[in-house]
Amino acid sequence: MSTDMVRSIEPVIPALRRYARALLRDRSAADDLVQDCLERAVSRWHQRRNEDDVRPWIFAILHNLAMTRLRRASQRPVHVPLDDVGGTPLALGAPQEDRLRYRDLLAGLSKLSEDQRTVLLLVTVEELSYADAARVLGVPIGTVMSRLSRARERLFRLMSADPAAESRPTLRSVK
Incomplete structure (x- = not known):
């Protein structure tokens, strides 16, 4: 991986995580999505069109991956074992x-x-x-x-x- 690639991608990662969390509303799923997005960006670095600003290109990759995941998730029901629920999701938020x-x-x-x-x-x-x-x-x-x-x-x-x-x-x- 070239230092130019790292310098271009690294500053975008926090924004990618924010956007992924907002789309998926699940921290671990969002982190997985960002990881997949970064892998795809690195493997297809040669395919980018704009040499100067890679932000829109990387966000497009993340957005497309997220939409694919959301479509797949909507086609199958979510199964959460009762033992895994715990008390945290049932707790009230701060007043x-x-x-x-x-x-x-x-x-x-x-x-x-x-x-x-x-x-x-x-x-x-x-x-x-x-x-x-x-x-x-x-x-x-x-x-x-x-x-x-x-x-x-x-x-x-x-x-x-x-x-x-x-x-x-x-x-x-x-x-």
Whole structure:
């Protein structure tokens, strides 16, 4: 492995891990995905098109691998032995306001469509340009912009919604 390759790939690894964790919502599966992505990037280093910025190319590899895994996972049920569950997933989160906002954000992200969530994560969290995000996803820039706009709007509505307001009866003034 050349030092040029290492210098190009190494700074991208933390961002790849963040994106993989956001997509898969499982730390060990995300780490496995990043490992597979890095193996593929190293083995196909000669196939990259842009010599200067490898970030979009590596993110495209990770995204494609993640979508393949998610498709396969949706086709078969998940089996978790009861003994492996333990008490951790059943425990309540911390009552601090930041933790609650974080939980609401994750819940809001999970309610977005896969297309909207991936665009939102690539542009806002990973700070890819619209053009780079379009290359990663294989869609036109206009599609990235419209998906991002819809994702931001829907996430804002989900985050600012008062859950009690939906079940509360509305009163009308009768004159």
